[in-house]
Amino acid sequence: xxxxxxxxxxxxxxxxSEFFLLLQQGVLIRCRVSCSVAAFLREELRAGEDTIAKIxxxxxxxxxxxxIETALIKDGSVLALSAAMPGxxxxxxxxxxxxxxxRNAITYHxxxxxxxxxxxxxxxxxxxxxxxxxxxxxxxxxxxxxxxxLLSFMAGLSxxxxxxxxxxxxDNKPVDLRILQNSLTAGDEILLSVSSAQAxx
Amino acid sequence: xxxxxxxxxxxxxxxxxxAVPVGDYAGLGGRAMTSAIISKEVPxxxxxxxxxxxxxxxxxxxxxxxxxxxxxxSVGCKSPLTGGIKEANSGGQASQVLxxxxxxxxxxxxxxxxxxxxxxxxxxxxxxxxxxxxxxxxTNYDLVAKMKAEYGEKMCCISIGPAGEMKMGAATVAFTDxxxxxxxxxxxxxxxxxxxxxxxxxxxLDDTGMAMRPPKDPEKFKDANKRxxxxxxxxxxxxxxxxxxxxxxxxxxxxxxxxxxxxxxKQGRFDGAAAISGETLAETEKKRGANPTHGCHRGCVIQxxxxxxxxxGHFLTKQPEYETVWAHGGNCGISDMDKIAMMDFLxxxxxxxxxxxxxxxxxxMEAGLAKFGDADAAISFIHEVGKGTDxxxxxGNGAALTGKAFGVExxxxxxxxAMPAYDPRAVQGIGVTYATSPMGADHTAGYAVTAxxxxxxxxxxxxxxxxxVELSRNLQIATAAIDSTGMCLxxxxxxxDQPDTFQALLDLLNAFYGLNLTGDGVTxxxxxxxxxxxxxxxxxxFTPQHDRLPSYFKTEKFAPHNxxxxxxxxxxxxxxxx
Numbered sequence: 001x002x003x004x005x006x007x008x009x010x011x012x013x014x015x016x017s018e019f020f021l022l023l024q025q026g027v028l029i030r031c032r033v034s035c036s037v038a039a040f041l042r043e044e045l046r047a048g049e050d051t052i053a054k055i056x057x058x059x060x061x062x063x064x065x066x067x068i069e070t071a072l073i074k075d076g077s078v079l080a081l082s083a084a085m086p087g088x089x090x091x092x093x094x095x096x097x098x099x100x101x102x103r104n105a106i107t108y109h110x111x112x113x114x115x116x117x118x119x120x121x122x123x124x125x126x127x128x129x130x131x132x133x134x135x136x137x138x139x140x141x142x143x144x145x146x147x148x149x150l151l152s153f154m155a156g157l158s159x160x161x162x163x164x165x166x167x168x169x170x171d172n173k174p175v176d177l178r179i180l181q182n183s184l185t186a187g188d189e190i191l192l193s194v195s196s197a198q199a200x201x
Numbered sequence: 202x203x204x205x206x207x208x209x210x211x212x213x214x215x216x217x218x219x220a221v222p223v224g225d226y227a228g229l230g231g232r233a234m235t236s237a238i239i240s241k242e243v244p245x246x247x248x249x250x251x252x253x254x255x256x257x258x259x260x261x262x263x264x265x266x267x268x269x270x271x272x273x274x275s276v277g278c279k280s281p282l283t284g285g286i287k288e289a290n291s292g293g294q295a296s297q298v299l300x301x302x303x304x305x306x307x308x309x310x311x312x313x314x315x316x317x318x319x320x321x322x323x324x325x326x327x328x329x330x331x332x333x334x335x336x337x338x339x340t341n342y343d344l345v346a347k348m349k350a351e352y353g354e355k356m357c358c359i360s361i362g363p364a365g366e367m368k369m370g371a372a373t374v375a376f377t378d379x380x381x382x383x384x385x386x387x388x389x390x391x392x393x394x395x396x397x398x399x400x401x402x403x404x405x406l407d408d409t410g411m412a413m414r415p416p417k418d419p420e421k422f423k424d425a426n427k428r429x430x431x432x433x434x435x436x437x438x439x440x441x442x443x444x445x446x447x448x449x450x451x452x453x454x455x456x457x458x459x460x461x462x463x464x465x466x467k468q469g470r471f472d473g474a475a476a477i478s479g480e481t482l483a484e485t486e487k488k489r490g491a492n493p494t495h496g497c498h499r500g501c502v503i504q505x506x507x508x509x510x511x512x513x514g515h516f517l518t519k520q521p522e523y524e525t526v527w528a529h530g531g532n533c534g535i536s537d538m539d540k541i542a543m544m545d546f547l548x549x550x551x552x553x554x555x556x557x558x559x560x561x562x563x564x565x566m567e568a569g570l571a572k573f574g575d576a577d578a579a580i581s582f583i584h585e586v587g588k589g590t591d592x593x594x595x596x597g598n599g600a601a602l603t604g605k606a607f608g609v610e611x612x613x614x615x616x617x618x619a620m621p622a623y624d625p626r627a628v629q630g631i632g633v634t635y636a637t638s639p640m641g642a643d644h645t646a647g648y649a650v651t652a653x654x655x656x657x658x659x660x661x662x663x664x665x666x667x668x669x670v671e672l673s674r675n676l677q678i679a680t681a682a683i684d685s686t687g688m689c690l691x692x693x694x695x696x697x698d699q700p701d702t703f704q705a706l707l708d709l710l711n712a713f714y715g716l717n718l719t720g721d722g723v724t725x726x727x728x729x730x731x732x733x734x735x736x737x738x739x740x741x742x743f744t745p746q747h748d749r750l751p752s753y754f755k756t757e758k759f760a761p762h763n764x765x766x767x768x769x770x771x772x773x774x775x776x777x778x779x
Contacts, residue, residue, distance in 0.1 A: 021484060024453055025475045054437065059457045062470075062761055080457045084437040086448060086505075086694055087523075088631060088644070088676065089623050093454060101669055102630025105764040106458055127453045128480060129441055158488070 004144065005171055006191035007180070012164040013196035019139055020131035022153055026078065026123045027143035027192075033075050033120040037068040040079070045124075046137055055130060056084040057093045063108035066096045070110050075120025083129040139194040147188035151181055166197045202230075202265070202305035202414070206328065208321065210399045211252065211311030216319055218328040223305050228714075230262035232288040233685035233730050234306050235277025239286055240733040242310075245740035249281040249391070250368055250398040252312035258299070258359060258374075258404075259307075261687005265300025265414040267422070268709050269430045270689045272296045272498035274376065280390035282370040282557070282599055283616040283641040285738040288684065289392050292497030292506075293376025293385035294357035296687055299323075301411040313400040318366075322352065324407040336402045338363045340550040340587070341375045341383035344403060349381060352405050358383065360403040362552025365393030367589050369597035370617075371557040372397060375549065378497055378506075384519040385497050388554035389643065390618060391599075417715035425708035430502050432702030436695035443505035443691060444494045448523040449479035451622075456531070459761045460627030463531045464573050465563035466613045466620070468760045469627055473536025477526050482538060483507075490514045503691050509542045518546035521555075524644070527622035528559020533566060534573030541576075544583055551587035553597065558583060560600040560619030568607035611757075616641035616747055625750060626759040626766050633673035633768055637748045637776040639734035645690055646677055670772045674779065681734075682727035686710065728779065735777060745774050 011018075031044045037058060041047040047055070058065040059080040065071045073079065085093065092099040100107065121144070126134055145153075154177065168175055184190070203223055210216045229237055235257040247253035256278045263271035274296035280287035299307070302323060317332040336344060341362045348358050357377045364372035372393030373386040387393075416422035433439045442450055452474055455461040459469035475481060483493040489510040497506045497519075507520030521529075521542055529535060529544040548555045562579050565571065571578030585593035595606045600619040604612030613620040618641030625632025631644065638646035683690055688706070696703040703720070710718050738747075754766040 017484075021475070021481060024478060024480050056437075057454055059454070062457060062459050064458055080454075082454045082457075083442055084694075085451060085454055086438050086443055086691060087451060088634075089455065089460070089628055090438070090451060091694070092628055092630060093458060099630065099672060102672065103458075103460075103628045104669075105629055105767070106460065106627050106762050125453075125457065127457075127478075128446055128450050129437070131480065 004189050004191045006142065006193065007150070008169045009165060009192070009194045010167040010197055011194065012166065015161055015164045016136055016139065016194065016196055017132065018157060018161050019194050020135045022145070023124070023126040023131055023135055023138070025149075026125040027145060028121050028123050029138070029141070029143055030119070030121055032118060033073050033077070033122065034116070034118055035073055037065060037071045037073060037079065040073045040122075041068070045134060047134060051133055054083050054133065055081050056095065057082040058095055060108050063106050064093050064095070064100070064103055065108045066100055068095065071108055072110055072112055073122055074112070078123040078125070080125035080127065081130050081134070082127040136196070142191050142193035144189050144191050146186070147184040147190055148186040150190050150192060151184060154181070202260070202300055202303060204303055204305065206304050206307045206323070208307065208309050208330070208401070209311045210309060210313045210319070210401065213314075215317070215332065216330045216401070218321070218330060226305065229685065230264070230305065231259055231273065231275040231290065231685045231687045232277070232681060233726060234259035235275045235288050236286060236730050236733045238306065238308060239277050239279065240737045243279055245279070245737050246742070247279060249279045249284070249395060254279045254395055254398070256309040256392065256395045256399060257306055259305060260296040260300040262685065263709060263713060264296040264687040266416065266713060267413055268426055268713070269433070269500055269502045270692050271687050272500055273684075273687045273689055274299070274387070275684060276374050276387035276392045278392055278395040279741070280392070281368070281394045282391040283618050285616055285641070285741055285743055286639055286734045287390035287392060288640065289387035289389040290684060291374070291376045291385045291387040292689070293378050294498055295359050295376045295406055297499060298357050298406045298408040300414060301408040302406065307404065309396065309399040309401055311399070316400070318400055318402045320402055321404040322407070323404065325410045333402070338366060341552055342550050345377055345381060345383050348403060348405055352407065354381060355409050356405050356407040357381070358403055358405055361393045361396045362550060363587050363589065364552045364597050365397035366402070367594070367597065368394040368397045369553070369586070369594070370394060370599045370602065371554045371561065371597050373552045373554050375552055378519070379499060382519070384549055386549065386552070386554070388556065390640065393552050416713040418712045421712035422709065425705050425712050428705035429702060429709055432699050432705055433502055433692060433695045436698060436702070438694040439503045439691060443503050446479035446483050447493065447505050447507055447520050449482050449521065449526050451523045452478040452526060453480065455623065458627065460624050461527065461531055462613070462620070462622065462624045464534050465532060465567045465611060466624060469624055470761055471531035471534070471536070474531060476536040477530045477538050477541060479523070482520065482526070485538060486510070486520065491516070493520060495520070501689065503689065505691060511539065518542050518549065521545040524622045525555040525559070528556050529562070529579060532559055532563045533579055535576045535579060537576050540580065544580060547580065547583040547587065551583065553583070553586055556621050557599050557619045558586070560613060561596050561603045564600045564603050564609050564612055565596060565607065567611060568609045570607070611753055613751065614642060615750060616743070618642050624759055626754055626764045627762065629766060629768055630669040630672060632750055632754070632766050633669050633773065633776065634677060636750050636773050637673065638677060639731065639738050646680055669768060670776050674776050677731060678724060678727035680727070681730040682723045685726055685730060731777065748773050
């Protein structure tokens with residue numbers, strides 16, 4: 001398998017949040033699959049029990065999950081995570097909530113007993129308050145993006161961001177991002193990792 | 202709050218105000234007050250814009266006190282949009298001020314004898330009503346600026362924009378917020394048209410010199426209020442999620458789960474959702490120097506509102522709510538947040554319901570009047586409404602009329618009122634409430650605490666198919682009760698999860714009024730309100746066939762999950778069997 005080019009940002013800690021909006025659109029991670037959502041949260045996303053308790057709504061392939069121990073992560077799964085949400089519908093979408101019958105038509109029911117594939121790609125989406133809770137760890141681990149999505153995202157970064165950006169490296173070598181932008185082609189896959197200068201120290 | 206201010210707009214010599222004792226309506230507030238007066242005093246078969254209809258504006262039971270979250274105000278009438286009873290409620294300052302002035306309601310009644318437009322000024326010394334035709338067709342922002350120049354900054358306004366004057370079915374009644382901006386609206390059902398039919402352009406309230414309403418037991422009241430506030434602050438929704446992002450935080454999850462009505466309810470996902478999500482909105486607001494965490498009235502501790510600045514950092518509008526962003530955004534295929542914010546401002550300024558207007562524009566787009574995604578066309582449609590052009594008169598009367606005028610079959614309304622931002626095929630339980638609420642399709646009608654706290658009708662087995670009907674019933678009962686307290690419905694999240702916070706709410710009411718209200722008492726209040734409303738609608742000609750979703754929701758599969766609405770008609774008919 002060919003190694004994916006990787007782009008590393010080291011930024012001042014307050015600037016980490018600039019990357020959080022990428023997480024609501026979804027990022028790919030290469031990881032172990034064929035495990036329960038609960039195991040995936042604990043082992044792949046390194047979420048502690050406090051964090052898991054805050055994840056009140058979980059969507060697997062667009063369906064609301066009630067039981068995180070039985071729902072299985074597979075190659076190609078899309079997993080979205082949200083904190084507690086307002087409104088009747090927010091309450092309805094909570095895992096195992098009193099109103100879950102309101103959305104029977106879109107509740108996730110696991111059909112597979114096991115999966116044979118052991119490693120694969122999972123698309124992760126992280127919303128609202130969980131961005132700050134889970135985003136730094138996920139971004140430090142590294143997420144895959146299409147080059148065009150990355151370029152579009154970078155084009156929207158402010159002058160203040162670039163002032164606070166301590167270092168950028170492409171495949172472990174310092175890089176001028178203006179030059180990098182010209183050398184990336186739509187469709188290329190890039191592994192993006194972001195860490196704070198504080199974490200690096 | 203021991204008197205009702207009745208204004209007979211048809212009196213000889215011009216509108217005449219009379220303060221009368223609250224009488225039979227004692228102990229009622231908010232929605233209970235509006236629905237009680239409408240059901241007792243308004244003939245159900247009357248014309249909504251005629252002499253017999255009344256517009257009732259009522260603060261909640263705890264408005265004007267030191268209680269947190271007690272600043273909602275209800276507006277009731279026979280609706281020009283649905284033809285049934287209507288209660289629409291709003292934030293803003295008026296509820297607290299009206300209550301401190303001692304009024305448990307303002308009732309506008311009768312038929313004007315002339316075309317003159319009136320303003321009403323209420324303060325501790327009484328009521329002054331004067332004709333002022335210079336206010337004609339003023340937008341809400343211009344009107345409030347004029348009132349500020351005339352009455353100073355220690356007042357608040359209840360007003361209508363041009364849409365109300367033109368008696369449109371989507372017209373709102375506007376309420377000024379803490380900054381004296383007309384950003385809060387009793388939006389649904391055309392209540393602004395009824396105020397317009399009474400020729401009252403604005404009611405200015407000034408409570409200078411009036412004290413906060415004193416509780417019967419100050420110590421218990423103070424203790425209950427502290428527990429209530431603590432409960433709201435410690436809950437993740439009311440203490441964190443709503444303050445950080447506002448209600449638009451729902452966009453991402455509704456879209457993810459495929460329940461976000463897009464392109465006039467054609468599909469459940471919108472490609473542009475991330476660009477208009479609450480997360481993106483809050484980030485944009487912060488970068489532009491606006492404030493994503495702000496209350497809509499004094500005494501709010503949830504702070505789910507906010508302000509939205511334009512690209513140059515100037516105030517454009519309040520932080521648009523989820524329903525507004527959806528109605529003008531995904532439902533019309535629009536993902537430009539600045540354009541959506543502009544539409545929010547225009548709706549507030551002309552005095553139009555954002556949900557009805559967004560749904561109407563989507564129907565107009567389906568009719569081919571513009572392409573989905575054309576934000577400039579959508580903005581021009583709102584201007585048409587504000588100017589009262591022929592097209593604007595159609596659009597300003599809502600989605601149902603627009604669908605008829607342009608021959609569109611797919612019109613998402615119940616009882617003539619447009620559905621809000623949750624597709625009933627994906628979340629079928631909310632479809633039960635859309636179908637059966639006396640208000641027409643309304644996302645707040647079944648919003649609040651339920652069986653597990655109140656034990657309405659015993660424990661509900663939510664896993665049974667009929668559980669959806671039972672839950673909807675209980676939610677509607679509880680919502681009617683909360684709407685009657687004047688409490689913001691968003692307290693429901695904390696009350697739902699934390700029985701001690703629900704108890705704190707009961708203790709607040711008990712300490713203030715010297716009562717011994719229990720959960721059962723709250724349930725009885727909710728049932729009483731719903732029964733009055735259902736009886737009114739029945740007498741107005743509503744039948745079980747009006748408690749239905751449009752038939753295409755049963756047949757058109759809704760992507761991505763390809764689901765249809767499957768709750769049976771006979772089950773819908775059981776919702777109000779208690």
